[in-house]
Amino acid sequence: CPNYRSVDFPEFDICRDRTDEQFSIVIADQVLEHVRRPLAAAANIHSMTKQGGWAMVATPFLFRVHARPHDYNRWTPAGLKQVMIEGGFAEDDVQAFGWGNKACARAHIGGPVRAYGLWRDLSNDEEYPLMVWAFAKKA
Numbered sequence: 001c002p003n004y005r006s007v008d009f010p011e012f013d014i015c016r017d018r019t020d021e022q023f024s025i026v027i028a029d030q031v032l033e034h035v036r037r038p039l040a041a042a043a044n045i046h047s048m049t050k051q052g053g054w055a056m057v058a059t060p061f062l063f064r065v066h067a068r069p070h071d072y073n074r075w076t077p078a079g080l081k082q083v084m085i086e087g088g089f090a091e092d093d094v095q096a097f098g099w100g101n102k103a104c105a106r107a108h109i110g111g112p113v114r115a116y117g118l119w120r121d122l123s124n125d126e127e128y129p130l131m132v133w134a135f136a137k138k139a
Contacts, residue, residue, distance in 0.1 A: 009034070018044040024053040032083070033059045033073050042087025049138040057084065058133040061098060062105045080134045089136040098129025105130060 005019065014028065015037040026049045032038045045055045059080065065071045075083060081096035103121050105128050 014041040014044055016040070016044075018047050022048055022050040022053070024050055026053070026055045028055070028057045030058060030060070032057060032075075032080075033071055034068065036070070036072060038073055038083055039086050042083050042089075044087075046084075046088035046136075046138065049136075051138055053138050055084070055089070055136045055138070056133065057136075058131060061129045061132045062100055062108070063130055064108055075132055077129065077132050077134075080132050084134050084136045090139055093137040093139055094134055095136075096132065096134040098126065098132040099124050100128045100130030101125040102128050104128070 005021070005023070007014075007017075007019070009031075013035075014031060015035050026045050028041070028045055032041055035041045042057075045057070049055050057080065059073070059075060060066075061074050061076065063074075077096035077098045081091075081094050084094045084096075085091050101121060101123060102125060108130070
Protein backbone atom coordinates (compact mmCIF):
# COMPACT_ATOMS: atom_id res chain seq x y z
CA CYS A 1 0.00 0.00 0.00
CA PRO A 2 1.47 3.36 -0.95
CA ASN A 3 -0.26 4.91 2.07
CA TYR A 4 -2.37 3.83 4.98
CA ARG A 5 -4.00 5.09 8.13
CA SER A 6 -3.90 3.29 11.45
CA VAL A 7 -6.24 4.00 14.34
CA ASP A 8 -6.06 2.76 17.92
CA PHE A 9 -8.49 2.18 20.76
CA PRO A 10 -9.50 3.94 22.99
CA GLU A 11 -8.91 7.17 21.06
CA PHE A 12 -10.79 5.63 18.11
CA ASP A 13 -13.76 3.49 19.12
CA ILE A 14 -14.81 1.46 16.05
CA CYS A 15 -18.29 1.00 17.57
CA ARG A 16 -18.85 4.74 17.65
CA ASP A 17 -16.27 6.32 15.35
CA ARG A 18 -15.63 6.19 11.64
CA THR A 19 -13.22 8.10 9.47
CA ASP A 20 -14.40 10.67 6.94
CA GLU A 21 -12.30 8.86 4.34
CA GLN A 22 -13.08 5.58 2.62
CA PHE A 23 -10.41 2.99 1.90
CA SER A 24 -9.74 0.26 -0.65
CA ILE A 25 -8.93 -2.11 2.21
CA VAL A 26 -10.11 -1.96 5.82
CA ILE A 27 -8.49 -4.41 8.20
CA ALA A 28 -9.81 -5.20 11.67
CA ASP A 29 -7.39 -7.83 12.95
CA GLN A 30 -8.16 -9.18 16.43
CA VAL A 31 -10.54 -6.29 17.15
CA LEU A 32 -14.17 -7.42 17.14
CA GLU A 33 -13.82 -9.76 20.11
CA HIS A 34 -12.89 -6.71 22.22
CA VAL A 35 -15.80 -4.40 21.36
CA ARG A 36 -19.15 -4.11 23.14
CA ARG A 37 -21.16 -3.50 19.97
CA PRO A 38 -19.75 -5.65 17.14
CA LEU A 39 -22.67 -4.96 14.77
CA ALA A 40 -22.06 -1.20 15.09
CA ALA A 41 -18.35 -1.86 14.47
CA ALA A 42 -19.17 -3.89 11.33
CA ALA A 43 -21.42 -1.08 10.08
CA ASN A 44 -18.58 1.41 10.55
CA ILE A 45 -16.16 -0.92 8.76
CA HIS A 46 -18.68 -1.05 5.90
CA SER A 47 -18.98 2.75 5.80
CA MET A 48 -15.18 3.18 5.68
CA THR A 49 -14.79 0.71 2.80
CA LYS A 50 -14.85 2.19 -0.73
CA GLN A 51 -17.19 0.83 -3.37
CA GLY A 52 -15.32 -2.15 -4.83
CA GLY A 53 -13.05 -2.27 -1.76
CA TRP A 54 -12.51 -5.05 0.72
CA ALA A 55 -12.85 -5.46 4.47
CA MET A 56 -10.86 -8.13 6.26
CA VAL A 57 -11.83 -9.10 9.80
CA ALA A 58 -10.06 -11.75 11.89
CA THR A 59 -11.00 -12.96 15.37
CA PRO A 60 -10.15 -15.86 17.65
CA PHE A 61 -12.63 -18.64 18.34
CA LEU A 62 -11.13 -21.49 20.42
CA PHE A 63 -8.65 -19.23 22.12
CA ARG A 64 -8.44 -18.31 25.78
CA VAL A 65 -9.96 -15.06 27.06
CA HIS A 66 -7.51 -12.20 26.64
CA ALA A 67 -9.09 -9.09 28.12
CA ARG A 68 -7.14 -6.08 26.88
CA PRO A 69 -9.12 -4.35 28.32
CA HIS A 70 -12.20 -6.54 27.63
CA ASP A 71 -13.00 -9.75 25.78
CA TYR A 72 -16.68 -10.03 24.80
CA ASN A 73 -17.27 -12.28 21.78
CA ARG A 74 -16.40 -15.35 19.76
CA TRP A 75 -17.85 -16.35 16.36
CA THR A 76 -17.88 -19.37 14.14
CA PRO A 77 -17.22 -18.67 10.44
CA ALA A 78 -21.00 -18.60 9.84
CA GLY A 79 -21.49 -16.24 12.78
CA LEU A 80 -18.78 -13.83 11.63
CA LYS A 81 -20.24 -13.85 8.12
CA GLN A 82 -23.61 -12.89 9.62
CA VAL A 83 -22.01 -10.01 11.56
CA MET A 84 -20.57 -8.66 8.29
CA ILE A 85 -23.93 -9.04 6.52
CA GLU A 86 -25.74 -7.22 9.32
CA GLY A 87 -23.04 -4.54 9.07
CA GLY A 88 -24.13 -3.84 5.49
CA PHE A 89 -22.19 -6.19 3.22
CA ALA A 90 -24.20 -8.30 0.76
CA GLU A 91 -24.40 -11.99 1.65
CA ASP A 92 -22.91 -13.07 -1.68
CA ASP A 93 -19.96 -10.71 -1.14
CA VAL A 94 -18.84 -12.16 2.21
CA GLN A 95 -16.63 -15.23 2.58
CA ALA A 96 -15.73 -16.57 6.02
CA PHE A 97 -13.26 -19.25 7.03
CA GLY A 98 -11.71 -20.81 10.11
CA TRP A 99 -8.60 -22.79 10.91
CA GLY A 100 -7.55 -25.00 13.77
CA ASN A 101 -7.53 -28.52 15.16
CA LYS A 102 -7.63 -30.38 18.47
CA ALA A 103 -3.85 -30.31 18.93
CA CYS A 104 -3.76 -26.53 18.54
CA ALA A 105 -6.75 -26.12 20.87
CA ARG A 106 -5.01 -28.29 23.51
CA ALA A 107 -1.91 -26.09 23.23
CA HIS A 108 -4.01 -23.13 24.42
CA ILE A 109 -5.56 -24.86 27.43
CA GLY A 110 -4.10 -24.52 30.89
CA GLY A 111 -1.78 -21.54 30.72
CA PRO A 112 0.85 -20.29 28.31
CA VAL A 113 0.88 -21.61 24.78
CA ARG A 114 3.46 -24.35 24.70
CA ALA A 115 5.52 -25.60 21.80
CA TYR A 116 4.41 -29.05 20.82
CA GLY A 117 7.08 -30.05 18.37
CA LEU A 118 8.43 -29.32 14.94
CA TRP A 119 6.26 -32.01 13.35
CA ARG A 120 2.96 -30.82 14.79
CA ASP A 121 -0.25 -31.46 12.92
CA LEU A 122 -1.32 -28.35 10.98
CA SER A 123 -4.26 -29.95 9.20
CA ASN A 124 -7.54 -28.08 9.53
CA ASP A 125 -10.45 -29.56 11.43
CA GLU A 126 -13.56 -27.44 10.84
CA GLU A 127 -14.99 -28.50 14.20
CA TYR A 128 -12.07 -26.95 16.12
CA PRO A 129 -11.29 -23.53 14.61
CA LEU A 130 -8.85 -21.46 16.63
CA MET A 131 -9.07 -18.47 14.29
CA VAL A 132 -11.93 -17.21 12.16
CA TRP A 133 -11.77 -14.56 9.45
CA ALA A 134 -13.97 -12.96 6.85
CA PHE A 135 -13.34 -11.15 3.59
CA ALA A 136 -16.15 -8.84 2.48
CA LYS A 137 -16.31 -6.88 -0.76
CA LYS A 138 -18.37 -3.70 -0.86
CA ALA A 139 -20.34 -3.90 -4.09
